[in-house]
Amino acid sequence: MYYKEYLRxxxxxxxxxxxxxxxxxxSLVGMALGGGVDRKPDLVQWLALLGAAALAAxxxxxxxxxxxxxxxxxxxELAWTKPYSxxxxxxxxxxxxxxxxxxxxxxxxxxxxxxxxxxxxxxxxVAGPDAAINALRFALFPLAWYALIVGLSAGTRGRAGxxxxxxxxxxxxxxxxxxxxxxxMWHGVFVALNAINPLIYASYQDHGDVAIVGASPLHxxxxxxxxxxxxxxxxxxxxIQWRRVEA
Amino acid sequence: xxxxxxxISVNNLKKYYGATRAVDDVSFRxxxxxIFGLLGTNGAGKTTTFKxxxxxxFPQAGEVRFDGELLRPELFERISYVPERSALxxxxxxxxxxxxxxxxxxxxxxxxxxxxxxxxxxxxxxKVKQLSxxxxxxxxxTMAFAIRPDILVLDEPSSGLDPVHxxxxxxxxxxxxxxxxxVLFSSHQIGQVERAADHVAIMHKGKIVLAGDVxxxxxxxxxxxxxxxxxxxxxxxxAGDPHVRHVMRQGRxxxxxxxxxxxxIANLIGSAKPASLRVLNQNxxxxxxxxxxxxxxxxxxxxRGEG
Numbered sequence: 001m002y003y004k005e006y007l008r009x010x011x012x013x014x015x016x017x018x019x020x021x022x023x024x025x026x027s028l029v030g031m032a033l034g035g036g037v038d039r040k041p042d043l044v045q046w047l048a049l050l051g052a053a054a055l056a057a058x059x060x061x062x063x064x065x066x067x068x069x070x071x072x073x074x075x076x077e078l079a080w081t082k083p084y085s086x087x088x089x090x091x092x093x094x095x096x097x098x099x100x101x102x103x104x105x106x107x108x109x110x111x112x113x114x115x116x117x118x119x120x121x122x123x124x125x126v127a128g129p130d131a132a133i134n135a136l137r138f139a140l141f142p143l144a145w146y147a148l149i150v151g152l153s154a155g156t157r158g159r160a161g162x163x164x165x166x167x168x169x170x171x172x173x174x175x176x177x178x179x180x181x182x183x184x185m186w187h188g189v190f191v192a193l194n195a196i197n198p199l200i201y202a203s204y205q206d207h208g209d210v211a212i213v214g215a216s217p218l219h220x221x222x223x224x225x226x227x228x229x230x231x232x233x234x235x236x237x238x239x240i241q242w243r244r245v246e247a
Numbered sequence: 248x249x250x251x252x253x254x255i256s257v258n259n260l261k262k263y264y265g266a267t268r269a270v271d272d273v274s275f276r277x278x279x280x281x282i283f284g285l286l287g288t289n290g291a292g293k294t295t296t297f298k299x300x301x302x303x304x305f306p307q308a309g310e311v312r313f314d315g316e317l318l319r320p321e322l323f324e325r326i327s328y329v330p331e332r333s334a335l336x337x338x339x340x341x342x343x344x345x346x347x348x349x350x351x352x353x354x355x356x357x358x359x360x361x362x363x364x365x366x367x368x369x370x371x372x373x374k375v376k377q378l379s380x381x382x383x384x385x386x387x388x389t390m391a392f393a394i395r396p397d398i399l400v401l402d403e404p405s406s407g408l409d410p411v412h413x414x415x416x417x418x419x420x421x422x423x424x425x426x427x428x429x430v431l432f433s434s435h436q437i438g439q440v441e442r443a444a445d446h447v448a449i450m451h452k453g454k455i456v457l458a459g460d461v462x463x464x465x466x467x468x469x470x471x472x473x474x475x476x477x478x479x480x481x482x483x484x485x486a487g488d489p490h491v492r493h494v495m496r497q498g499r500x501x502x503x504x505x506x507x508x509x510x511x512i513a514n515l516i517g518s519a520k521p522a523s524l525r526v527l528n529q530n531x532x533x534x535x536x537x538x539x540x541x542x543x544x545x546x547x548x549x550x551r552g553e554g
Contacts (some may be wrong), residue, residue, distance in 0.1 A: 003347045004336060013337070077330035080303055081353045083323040247303035 002092045004143030009064065009100035016060045020111045029117045041122040047131060049116070051204045053108035058140035058198075062164050063151025064097040066097050068242045069160030076247035090239045094150060096229075101142050130220050137201065137220060140227035144198040145236025151169045165167045171199045201227050250447055253301070253312070254279040254398055254429035260309030262292075262299050270306065271453035277315075277431055277446065277514035282424045284444030284461075285433040286535050291335040293433040294331050297402050301328055305307075313398055324352060327391035330334035330434075331402040333375070333383045337491035341378070341386050345393070360393035366415055380407035399423060402517045405439060417443045440540040443529040449538040457538040462529065468529040470537070471513050482519050488512060493537045494512040504529070504537030 031037065068090060071079045079089060116123055143168075153163040174197050177190040194200045201223035253276040256328055262270040269290045277283040289292045290516035291378050298304035298312045302318050313322055324349035327386035335344060341364075349355040375383060384407045392397060403412040413436075420443050421429045440447060441461065457464070460477070474481070486494050490512060493504040501521070505512050513526050529537070 003343070003350045005341065006337065053500075075334050076303060077298075077328060077332075077334035078336075079334075081301060081323050081326070081328045085320045114371065122379060128267075146358050236296060241530060247298055 002089070002096060005067070005093045005096040010062055011095050012063050013100050015063075015105060016056075020056065020108055024111050027115055028119055035210065037118070038123050039118045040120075042120070042124070043126050044116065044120075044123045046113075046125045046127065047134050047138070048204060049090055050109055051124075051202065052179070053105050054113055054138040054141045056103035056108040057101050058145040059114065061097075061142040061146035062149060062167065063164075064100065064165075065146050066153055066160035066164055067093050067097055068150060069153040069156050069163075069237055071242075072155075072157040072245055073160075074246065076130055085120075086243045087239055089165050090154075090242050091235075094238065096149075097150075098143050098230065100191055101146055102139065105234045107141060116221045123195060128147060133220055133224055134204070137224040137227060140224060140231060141202040144201070144227045144230040144234070147238070148198060149234075151234035151237035151241075154238035155245060159246070168188060171197050175199050188224055196224075196230060196233075198227060198230060201230075252278060254281070254314055255367070255431060256312045256315075258312075259301060260296065260299055260306050260311065262295050262304060262306045268453045270299060270309075273309070273450070273453070273455050275448050275455060276460055277429055277494075279424075279429055280424055280427050281446055282430045282432070282444045284421055284440035284447040285431065285450060286437065286440055286447060287433070287450035288539055292453040293450055294402055295452070295453075297328070297400055297431075297433070299332075301326070301400065311434055324354060324394075325397040326400065327394060327396035327398070327550070328400045329384075329387045329391045329402060329404050331406060333380070333387065335375045335383055336474075337376035337387060338374060340374050341369060344386060344390060345371065346377070348390045348393060354394045354396070356393055356395055359395065360389060363389040363392055363419075366519055378429075381409060381412065384408055387413060388416060388419070392423070395428075396423075399428060399429055399430045399432070401430065403434060403436060405436065413439065423496045426450055437532045437535055447531065449535055451539045457534065464534055465529060465531065467506050468534045468537070469505050470527045470529050470533055471505060471516055472525045472527060473501045473516045473519070474523045475499045475501065476522045482516060485512070485515060489516070493540065495537075504533070537542075 061148055080086060082089070084092075113125075114127070124246070150168055152167075153160040156163070174190060174194050178187070178194045178200070180190075203223075255277040257276070257549060260272050260273045261268075261461040273292070273296055275283075295304060299309070300318075311318060312550050313326060316322060318496050323469070339347075344371075345360055345364075348360075349357065363415075367382070369378060369382040369385050371386075373382075377385070378386065384404070387405060391401070396520045401420070404420075405416050405477075408416065411434055420432065424430055432440075432443075444461055446459065447461050447464065449457050452455070477499065479496040479499055481496075482501075485491060485503060489506075489509055491503050492506055495502045501516065503512055503516060506533070510526075513524060517524055525535075
């Protein structure tokens with residue numbers, strides 16, 4: 001029914017797989033050329049690998065996040081003259097994108113596992129703390145990232161690229177500023193702004209060995225709930241804005 | 248009041264962009280099976296009218312009904328729209344677009360779609376960005392006609408097409424109307440409108456300035472053309488005559504565009520002793536030019552250095 005959305009998500013997914021495969025091959029070849037396979041026995045938490053895959057999937061989420069904004073650039077006459085409501089159209093487009101992002105997360109995770117199995121055969125995967133809820137948290141992170149971008153860009157025309165280009169540096173700077181030694185007022189401002197920054201809720205620490213993004217004081221359950229809320233809020237914000245756009 | 252015989256009824260439609268009145272209290276109705284041509288200069292408000300009608304822009308006021316119903320998404324199962332500018336996706340092929348149409352509309356007719364592809368002779372395997380403007384128009388028209396809609400809204404449907412395919416588009420419109428579909432289209436090519444449309448409306452500066460049956464308009468509208476051996480004089484009472492739609496003076500030539508009552512006007516102008524005087528039937532182009540006022544004539548005169 002929403003064939004075009006499927007084609008668009010498929011196109012992004014294929015590019016994601018190609019890039020991931022190339023990176024895998026490069027890393028394995030580099031490893032082979034630089035002293036061979038690492039046979040040092042070690043433990044690695046698979047949650048850390050899932051977190052890394054979540055970051056990779058969030059890059060694809062960044063690409064797909066302009067879904068509705070792209071329609072605003074001269075395609076609304078086609079999109080909105082089908083026998084479906086705008087709400088349904090937006091919901092389906094977002095759902096298809098989110099499915100593709102979850103697929104990218106799983107494929108990214110699989111590629112990282114392949115890298116571990118081939119490149120570090122003596123490393124043993126272990127579950128980290130609160131494995132199930134942390135896995136859900138990492139699965140939600142790229143979806144929240146996508147929802148933030150689609151929510152910010154759905155009402156724009158020709159500016160989706162700006163949102164996509166600036167979202168990463170702004171989010172990272174906000175994380176840094178939150179922990180910077182600033183006055184109480186500024187600290188409060190950056191804490192408030194970071195409330196909708198998905199990066200804050202994707203932190204992970206493995207006793208200092210693996211740190212994906214700075215530490216979060218929030219409990220993992222709280223982070224997971226907030227990420228889920230960001231997904232829903234971004235979805236709703238995108239739909240509401242898009243319904244108001246004129247062709 | 249609801250007009251049950253109208254396939255499309257537009258009532259008091261208004262769309263303003265700041266101080267600009269893009270669509271200013273526009274009303275018209277189109278009977279079922281009719282071909283209705285909307286004429287107007289660039290920026291007259293035709294495209295905005297279409298967008299407001301189809302829910303693509305939000306009017307400040309007014310009501311639009313299709314077969315007596317207010318627009319709702321499900322009605323697009325029976326309504327096709329071809330916009331003036333291509334809304335196709337550049338990265339998708341023609342075949343992708345046809346598949347998108349097939350999956351979106353229950354009424355999609357694959358056999359007819361293929362016949363239209365053959366008629367317009369474009370390569371469905373090519374991406375849209377590889378197609379010429381005319382081929383993109385052909386693809387959009389193929390998508391529109393392939394669902395056998397009851398109502399067609401076509402904004403400059405021949406844009407970019409070669410004369411042969413322009414003729415095909417007119418034939419498709421006429422054929423659709425013969426099968427009971429209602430066609431609303433805009434065009435800059437008055438000859439096309441004259442050939443295909445049975446009813447016409449002329450828009451100017453957001454308003455409908457003239458509307459009616461094409462044959463009746465042609466029969467009622469005449470132009471009295473007088474040539475003087477001096478600059479054409481102003482004739483007292485001419486511009487204010489209720490039969491006179493518009494008076495144009497260009498150098499030694501005076502033209503009075505009139506509706507019903509040509510003899511009296513000819514006598515009035517004759518009293519100014521012109522060197523020659525003719526009463527001419529108007530074609531749609533004359534009617535259009537008269538309806539949109541003397542700005543184009545004045546601009547032409549200025550361009551010619553006539554003062």
